[in-house]
Amino acid sequence: MHALEKLMANAAGVAKVSAGDRVWCKVDLALGIDLYRNIIDSFHEIGLEKMQHPERAGFIFGINAPAPTIRAAQNEKDMREFCKKHGAHIFDINSGVVYQHVIEQGYIFPGAVSVANDSHATICGALGAFGTGTGGYDTAAALGFGEMWFKVPEVIRVAIRGQLPKGVFAKDVVLKILRELKSDFAIYKAIEYTGETVAAMCLAERMVLCNMAVEMGAKTSYIQPDEKVHAFLRGRVKHDYTVYTTDPDYEYCAEYVFDVSALVPQVALPHNVDNGVDLTDVEPFAFNQGLVGTCTGGRLEDLAAAAAILKGRKVHPDVRMLVIPATYEIYSQAIARGYIQTFIDAGCVICNAGCGPCLGAHMGVLAEGEKCITASNRNFAGRMGHMNAELYLASPATVAASCVEGVLADPRKYL
Amino acid sequence: MAKILKGRVLVFGDNIDTDMIVPGRYLELSKPQEIAAVAMAGLDPDFPKKVQPGDIVVAGRNFGCGSSREHGIIAFTANGVQAIVARSFAKIYYRNAIVSGLMVLFSEEAHDIFASGQHCEIDLEAGTVTNTDTGRTARCDKLSAEDIAVWAAGGMVTEYKRKAQAINQRG
Numbered sequence: 001m002h003a004l005e006k007l008m009a010n011a012a013g014v015a016k017v018s019a020g021d022r023v024w025c026k027v028d029l030a031l032g033i034d035l036y037r038n039i040i041d042s043f044h045e046i047g048l049e050k051m052q053h054p055e056r057a058g059f060i061f062g063i064n065a066p067a068p069t070i071r072a073a074q075n076e077k078d079m080r081e082f083c084k085k086h087g088a089h090i091f092d093i094n095s096g097v098v099y100q101h102v103i104e105q106g107y108i109f110p111g112a113v114s115v116a117n118d119s120h121a122t123i124c125g126a127l128g129a130f131g132t133g134t135g136g137y138d139t140a141a142a143l144g145f146g147e148m149w150f151k152v153p154e155v156i157r158v159a160i161r162g163q164l165p166k167g168v169f170a171k172d173v174v175l176k177i178l179r180e181l182k183s184d185f186a187i188y189k190a191i192e193y194t195g196e197t198v199a200a201m202c203l204a205e206r207m208v209l210c211n212m213a214v215e216m217g218a219k220t221s222y223i224q225p226d227e228k229v230h231a232f233l234r235g236r237v238k239h240d241y242t243v244y245t246t247d248p249d250y251e252y253c254a255e256y257v258f259d260v261s262a263l264v265p266q267v268a269l270p271h272n273v274d275n276g277v278d279l280t281d282v283e284p285f286a287f288n289q290g291l292v293g294t295c296t297g298g299r300l301e302d303l304a305a306a307a308a309i310l311k312g313r314k315v316h317p318d319v320r321m322l323v324i325p326a327t328y329e330i331y332s333q334a335i336a337r338g339y340i341q342t343f344i345d346a347g348c349v350i351c352n353a354g355c356g357p358c359l360g361a362h363m364g365v366l367a368e369g370e371k372c373i374t375a376s377n378r379n380f381a382g383r384m385g386h387m388n389a390e391l392y393l394a395s396p397a398t399v400a401a402s403c404v405e406g407v408l409a410d411p412r413k414y415l
Numbered sequence: 416m417a418k419i420l421k422g423r424v425l426v427f428g429d430n431i432d433t434d435m436i437v438p439g440r441y442l443e444l445s446k447p448q449e450i451a452a453v454a455m456a457g458l459d460p461d462f463p464k465k466v467q468p469g470d471i472v473v474a475g476r477n478f479g480c481g482s483s484r485e486h487g488i489i490a491f492t493a494n495g496v497q498a499i500v501a502r503s504f505a506k507i508y509y510r511n512a513i514v515s516g517l518m519v520l521f522s523e524e525a526h527d528i529f530a531s532g533q534h535c536e537i538d539l540e541a542g543t544v545t546n547t548d549t550g551r552t553a554r555c556d557k558l559s560a561e562d563i564a565v566w567a568a569g570g571m572v573t574e575y576k577r578k579a580q581a582i583n584q585r586g
């Protein structure tokens with residue numbers, strides 16, 4: 001069995017599962033997010049009266065927060081009342097981006113199962129946990145039942161080899177994988193990342209790979225937990241957990257190998273995530289906004305890379321640069337390390353921890369014809385504002401270098 | 416129970432993402448009629464005027480990719496779209512559809528034989544999609560009697576309703 005199968009079997013209370021089986025698994029954390037008021041309606045439509053395990057359920061307010069409209073404020077008000085009534089968790093507007101926050105708070109651990117109305121639940125794989133995004137009915141059911149059915153996925157192995165060159169990051173690796181394998185290659189399947197490059201990556205970089213597994217169509221992702229994971233979780237997870245390992249005879253449904261030792265920074269051009277090119281092949285173009293933040297590019301390591309470039313420099317006068325720490329834990333560490341002061345001195349705008357303008361609901365949306373170079377994960381038309389705005393996905397370092405020059409720029413000369 | 420679906424076809428291409436179907440700025444809406452009014456706002460803001468109850472959407476690869484928003488399903492069901500036939504569906508979208516009772520069918524070939532405005536007939540048991548204007552037929556998923564029954568009852572959500580009822584009775 002694959003480690004993911006063992007994890008699912010354990011959550012389902014059975015000895016063995018294999019790809020294609022349908023099982024009801026215990027859910028360690030089910031989360032609604034502030035965007036989806038319909039979860040409450042679905043909860044009632046299903047006929048749920050109370051939550052079976054409110055200690056494993058809750059809502060988080062990180063996306064459209066603080067409320068930008070009266071309607072959003074009303075939705076959040078209803079959600080708070082709903083959680084209070086049922087005794088579920090409220091991760092309020094002082095939390096940040098969905099999974100980054102609950103991971104920091106120790107709710108996700110090796111072997112855990114989690115669902116949320118957040119497609120980037122795949123990020124749980126970086127901790128050896130199973131996470132998948134769910135719609136309104138499924139989220140409501142998971143909140144109410146404390147369990148959810150899943151079809152056990154086949155697993156694709158993506159091995160990453162070679163030492164990453166300076167100025168080239170996990171974001172570049174994942175954009176390269178998407179560019180080669182395309183945005184639907186892993187639909188209904190799980191992706192496991194292996195290889196010496198992954199082993200050498202810090203947890204934050206692994207999270208980038210797992211976060212964007214959903215951009216490849218994957219249901220979930222997995223990286224075998226190691227000492228780095230345990231070290232991160234020490235003091236955060238207050239109970240024991242089981243680390244599952246894959247049997248040597250497990251057969252992957254497909255295997256791919258990427259050698260990244262000669263990789264150059266990547267840019268995904270509008271309007272699809274798999275539209276990647278080598279940055280060096282793109283004619284530098286002027287743009288209007290840069291964004292360092294989100295569940296893909298808003299961790300401390302991302303802010304550190306951007307701050308290293310911006311230190312003693314200024315954001316180009318024709319560019320607006322937004323910096324949005326993913327959570328308040330990251331925000332306060334960034335203050336302690338002086339990054340925030342660096343950003344302010346450079347002329348950046350710092351927004352409250354959370355998703356920022358990532359999905360075009362508030363805080364930095366784009367006008368018609370504007371261009372944004374962003375450390376986020378999706379460049380679909382209309383994602384960050386007007387449907388004729390253009391989004392270019394890149395690493396936080398590429399965003400920062402570009403914001404200094406006012407045109408798409410190669411970060412390697414600054415590092 | 417209906418095993419044949421007939422309707423007018425609306426054709427879309429590859430990678431129709433959920434931001435096109437319902438852009439993020441509309442996610443604060445939660446009532447089906449409100450969501451119906453902004454359906455496809457990221458691609459074709461006139462879509463709610465063009466779509467008619469009973470229409471069938473035919474699309475390319477990776478339909479519904481991107482975020483987990485169920486608004487992407489409601490945008491079609493609340494406008495009366497009765498089925499979506501695509502080369503492939505994004506995982507979360509597919510699941511949301513079968514849970515909600517929106518008929519979703521895989522067909523590698525259907526996208527090649529339709530233009531918007533033509534009419535189609537889907538035989539769920541035989542697994543065929545026929546363009547009744549041209550007579551051309553494509554293969555699609557063949558559904559079992561059980562699958563059809565789940566869909567006709569309103570989707571997998573009915574299983575959740577039964578489960579909730581059992582829990583409520585237990586007290």
Ligand code: SF4
Pocket residue numbers: 063097098118120294295296354355358359376377
């Ligand atoms: S940062 Fe963007 S992609 Fe990530 S959870 Fe928030 S809205 Fe979704």
